[in-house]
Amino acid sequence: MNALAIDVHDLRKSFGARVVIDGLTMQVPEGEICGFLGGNGSGKTTTIRMLCGLLRPDGGSGTCLGLDLIHDSASIRLQVGYMTQRFSFYGDLTVLENLEFVGRLYRVPGLAGAVRAVMQRFGLADRAGQPAQELSGGWKQRLALAACVLHRPRLLLLDEPTAGVDAKARREFWDMIHEMSADGMTVLVSTHYMDEAERCQRIVYLAGGRLVVQGSADEVVHSANLVTFEATGPGIERAARRLRHLPGVATAAVFGRDLRLAGLDRAALRRAIDSLDEPGLVWKEVEPRLDDVFIQMLNRQEAGT
Amino acid sequence: MSGFSPIRLLAMLRKESLQMRRDRGTVGITVMLPLIQLFLFGYAINANPRHLPTGLLSAEHSTYERTLVAALQNTRYFDIRPFATEAAAEQALARGDAMFVLDIPPNFSRRIERGERPQVLMDADATDPTAIGNASAAVAALNATVLNRDLPADRQVQPPQPPFDIVLHARYNPEQLTALNIVPGLIGLILTISTLVMTSLAITREREGGTMENLLAMPIRPVEVMLGKIIPYVGLAYVQTSLILTIAVTVFHVPVRGSLLLLLLALGVFIACNLSVGFAISTLARTQMQAQQLAQFGLLPSIMLSGFMFPFQGMPGWARTIGELLPLTHTLRICRGILLKGNGLLQIWPDLWPMGVFALLVGTIAVRMYRETLD
Numbered sequence: 062m063n064a065l066a067i068d069v070h071d072l073r074k075s076f077g078a079r080v081v082i083d084g085l086t087m088q089v090p091e092g093e094i095c096g097f098l099g100g101n102g103s104g105k106t107t108t109i110r111m112l113c114g115l116l117r118p119d120g121g122s123g124t125c126l127g128l129d130l131i132h133d134s135a136s137i138r139l140q141v142g143y144m145t146q147r148f149s150f151y152g153d154l155t156v157l158e159n160l161e162f163v164g165r166l167y168r169v170p171g172l173a174g175a176v177r178a179v180m181q182r183f184g185l186a187d188r189a190g191q192p193a194q195e196l197s198g199g200w201k202q203r204l205a206l207a208a209c210v211l212h213r214p215r216l217l218l219l220d221e222p223t224a225g226v227d228a229k230a231r232r233e234f235w236d237m238i239h240e241m242s243a244d245g246m247t248v249l250v251s252t253h254y255m256d257e258a259e260r261c262q263r264i265v266y267l268a269g270g271r272l273v274v275q276g277s278a279d280e281v282v283h284s285a286n287l288v289t290f291e292a293t294g295p296g297i298e299r300a301a302r303r304l305r306h307l308p309g310v311a312t313a314a315v316f317g318r319d320l321r322l323a324g325l326d327r328a329a330l331r332r333a334i335d336s337l338d339e340p341g342l343v344w345k346e347v348e349p350r351l352d353d354v355f356i357q358m359l360n361r362q363e364a365g366t
Numbered sequence: 367m368s369g370f371s372p373i374r375l376l377a378m379l380r381k382e383s384l385q386m387r388r389d390r391g392t393v394g395i396t397v398m399l400p401l402i403q404l405f406l407f408g409y410a411i412n413a414n415p416r417h418l419p420t421g422l423l424s425a426e427h428s429t430y431e432r433t434l435v436a437a438l439q440n441t442r443y444f445d446i447r448p449f450a451t452e453a454a455a456e457q458a459l460a461r462g463d464a465m466f467v468l469d470i471p472p473n474f475s476r477r478i479e480r481g482e483r484p485q486v487l488m489d490a491d492a493t494d495p496t497a498i499g500n501a502s503a504a505v506a507a508l509n510a511t512v513l514n515r516d517l518p519a520d521r522q523v524q525p526p527q528p529p530f531d532i533v534l535h536a537r538y539n540p541e542q543l544t545a546l547n548i549v550p551g552l553i554g555l556i557l558t559i560s561t562l563v564m565t566s567l568a569i570t571r572e573r574e575g576g577t578m579e580n581l582l583a584m585p586i587r588p589v590e591v592m593l594g595k596i597i598p599y600v601g602l603a604y605v606q607t608s609l610i611l612t613i614a615v616t617v618f619h620v621p622v623r624g625s626l627l628l629l630l631l632a633l634g635v636f637i638a639c640n641l642s643v644g645f646a647i648s649t650l651a652r653t654q655m656q657a658q659q660l661a662q663f664g665l666l667p668s669i670m671l672s673g674f675m676f677p678f679q680g681m682p683g684w685a686r687t688i689g690e691l692l693p694l695t696h697t698l699r700i701c702r703g704i705l706l707k708g709n710g711l712l713q714i715w716p717d718l719w720p721m722g723v724f725a726l727l728v729g730t731i732a733v734r735m736y737r738e739t740l741d
Contacts, residue, residue, distance in 0.1 A: 113583050138584065149577045153385055154384055
């Protein structure tokens with residue numbers, strides 16, 4: 062295994078009485094693209110902010126690029142590119158001016174050339190003179206990513222970079238993330254989209270400020286020990302509605318013409334299917350998918366709290 | 367990233383100047399507002415008002431009456447117009463259409479000539495004592511000898527010779543023009559309003575715009591942020607200062623008896639005071655709304671207790687103590703001192719050093735309060 066870009070142990074953070082990060086331990090090897098997943102309020106943004114020194118952890122320890130999270134946060138900032146969840150550039154400045162400002166703060170050598178190169182790379186050259194506030198969602202994300210990588214950081218922290226962006230722009234954005242990765246950058250990217258999670262080499266799943274599971278997509282799917290059945294035929298909506306309330310059923314949902322049923326206990330699922338008495342449905346067992354696993358985890362978390 | 371970097375400061379400065387230039391509305395307001403305030407206050411605030419509307423009730427028209435009215439007009443305090451009835455005059459006084467009503471009794475001239483000393487009643491609207499104060503004094507000075515020329519020789523008043531005369535010498539402002547007092551004070555006040563309010567928004571704007579998070583994640587020091595945000599406003603404040611001074615001299619004929627350079631330097635210290643207060647407010651406030659309110663909260667005592675609104679010597683001790691802590695108090699003295707009295711560094715020093723200490727103290731606190739994390 063490579064050296065670890067992120068290595069934190071038992072990290073804790075509270076805001077007043079509200080515990081947001083409750084003993085988080087996670088590792089991200091250098092050079093990997095790591096998907097950072099979890100429901101809303103699970104602590105993803107707080108973790109990212111602690112990693113880049115914007116928030117001070119209440120407890121625990123960790124390193125980022127081999128530097129101590131608490132004592133070396135100034136040095137960490139120089140080697141990390143952080144893309145905030147909310148667009149955070151100056152709307153009244155142009156694309157070029159925003160990039161120049163960021164570049165100067167990082168004291169990027171050969172600024173003019175570096176800015177030109179990054180604008181070329183992200184297709185921003187034609188929009189150099191456009192005020193940032195006039196860019197559409199997808200282009201704003203590009204500008205934000207360009208500003209993040211201008212100082213050639215070793216680690217990119219991207220907080221829901223593709224929220225609210227159309228499918229084509231999302232795909233292009235992920236192509237760019239893979240390009241960055243090919244250049245040797247480590248990427249930690251939080252997302253709610255399953256297709257994006259599947260493009261990651263590694264997944265870290267958070268719930269209630271704790272790590273639930275980490276590993277490759279396959280590892281995560283297998284470690285969940287989920288059993289999944291699929292059915293087609295008339296009346297799948299009605300069947301799904303009834304199945305949801307039966308014992309042993311974690312999820313039952315309709316995707317187009319298919320009904321997907323998942324749970325941890327194969328026998329219980331079979332009993333549930335038999336009790337339906339819907340002879341029109343044709344059932345078969347299938348491989349669980351990442352989204353089955355996550356929905357099951359989210360449900361279990363809700364049931365637990 | 368340790369230490370201070372001129373490159374980063376320059377980057378911050380360039381960004382702030384760009385934003386300031388783009389924001390044409392705000393720049394326009396910061397130039398226009400002082401002008402409007404100057405003309406409004408400079409002309410409107412007059413502690414020695416003249417041409418007060420005065421009603422005249424007269425039972426008969428005589429030489430004596432005409433002389434008295436003319437003499438009153440000549441003081442320039444009274445604009446006299448006659449009323450037909452007592453009721454109409456009473457109405458005018460109540461409505462505020464007249465500040466005075468002069469009631470000349472029947473048989474005025476006959477009783478004068480008989481030596482009966484008839485009484486002329488002068489009703490005054492005393493709701494604003496300062497407004498009628500000087501006018502009333504002018505009436506008192508008038509009556510002893512005003513009719514001498516019209517009276518037969520034996521009735522003419524021979525005022526007794528007082529054992530000594532007091533000669534009042536109104537220094538620095540011999541004509542006692544209120545504008546000469548108000549306008550130098552306005553320089554300080556207008557600078558307070560614009561600089562304090564503008565900088566108090568400096569950080570909150572970044573916070574509300576969401577750009578703060580990005581700024582914090584980048585390697586920039588608090589002092590670089592503060593200086594980068596403040597210096598452009600210093601430039602703007604000096605533009606305002608020059609505008610105000612030009613108008614003060616050309617329109618209001620405020621003399622410049624001392625050194626203009628010294629005045630600009632002293633105002634620089636004053637501007638630094640305001641900007642550090644503004645920056646402190648900015649780090650304290652969570653929203654632009656809060657910042658605005660805090661700035662106004664700071665503004666009010668400055669206006670009330672600095673000696674701008676009321677004479678400083680007339681305030682009770684505790685109010686003067688608070689006043690001494692306010693930069694505006696010292697700036698008013700410095701402005702009036704340099705412009706009207708021709709004071710030099712030696713005379714303004716007692717007011718200059720407290721402002722320097724103030725700026726340094728508040729500036730340090732502001733930088734300390736600037737949080738480098740989001741906690």
